[in-house]
Amino acid sequence: MKPDTDGHVHLENGPLSVDYVREFVNAAAQKGLKHLQILDHTHRFYEFAPMYEDVIQADPRQKAWFEKKQINSIQDYIQLIEACRKEEFPIEVTFGLEVCWADFRREFLAEQLAVYPWDFLVGSVHSIQGRLYDMDGWSREILWEKEPAEWIYRQYYDQVASAMESGLFTQIGHPDVIKMYQYDPGYDLQEEYDRLCELARKHHILLEENTGASYRYNHPDAGLAPAFRETAARLGTGTITASDAHYPKHVGMNFDLL
Ligand SMILES: [Zn+2]
Ligand SMILES: [Zn+2]
Known part of the structure; x- marks a missing residue:
């Protein structure tokens, strides 16, 4: 079935304005999508800064990266959402956050996330004990070449x-x-697919069929690894298509390959 939802697009590289939201909405409508989920990373917002101590301290390049990302208060985003709720859009548009998860942040996040009734909340892992894993500039040096x-x-x-x-x-x-x-994990990932699909089903959480790695890192999988997808289908775990677009032109990117 042709996907009709893009469950994960970022305002990251533009202003928190209705006009910028409309660029994403129009791109989605043009691609025949019916539902767009807009979000941004928690690291954009000052209020979440205390939970990134581990990232900042892991490497000076990460500190510089983080400081550049911090540009708004969460209140700016909430105001944008309220303004968008008064707009007429040609498709359904909902708003949430992509939260940089690590288990030690749980208590802090529970408190910070309660400031607004989000339509949805995405939990994502972006660092391994404070080290970002996907930065072309330094992740290999500080993580992939240091650890098994x-x-x-x-x-x-x-x-x-x-x-x-x-x-x-x-x-x-x-x-x-x-x-x-594409590092070799050195063990059979099926145990992870089984575990995650069971958990997602139990907690009624959607797993993303996220195409970001296919068009940004040239990974051969369009979204989930085929065995991961098969496991989700077998166990009845819900999935949601997601481009992880950071620009309007990437909305719905590679959905035809899923
Ligand atoms: Zn992410
Ligand atoms: Zn994302």
């Missing part, structure tokens, strides 16, 4: 599992994106 791939993969999947168990999220961002540089 198996340890990195296991850390990643343990954190995805704890995100699901936290009770904070309705959706899991790019559940197997840790594959994007």
Whole structure:
């Protein structure tokens, strides 16, 4: 069936304005999509800064990266959502956050996320013990060349599992994106697929069929690994198509390959 939803697009590279939202909405409508989920990373918003201490301290390049990302208050985003709710859009548009999950942030997040009734909340793992895993500039140096791939993969999947168990999220961002540089995990990932699909089903969480790694890192999988997808289908776990677009032109990207 042709996907009709893009469950994960970022305002990251533009202003928090209705006009910029409309660029994404129009791109989605042009591609025949009926529902668009707009979000941005928690690292955009000052209020979430305290939970990134581990990322900032892991490497000076990460500190510089983080400081550049911090540009708004969460109140700016909430005001934008309220303004958008008064607009007429040609398709359904909902608003949430992509939350950078790590289990030690749970209490902090429970408090910070309660400031607004989000339409949806995506929990995503973006770092392994403070080290970002997907930065072309430094991730290989500080993570992939320092630690065994198996340890990195296991850390990643343990954190995805704890995100699901936290009770904070309705959706899991790019559940197997840790594959994007195509390091050999050194163990059979089927055990992870079984575990994550069971958990997602139990907690009524959607797993993303996220195409980001296919067009940004040239990964051969369009979305989930085929065995991951088969496991989700077999267990009746819900999935949602997601482009992870950071620009309007990437809305619905590679959905035809899913
Ligand atoms: Zn993400
Ligand atoms: Zn994202």
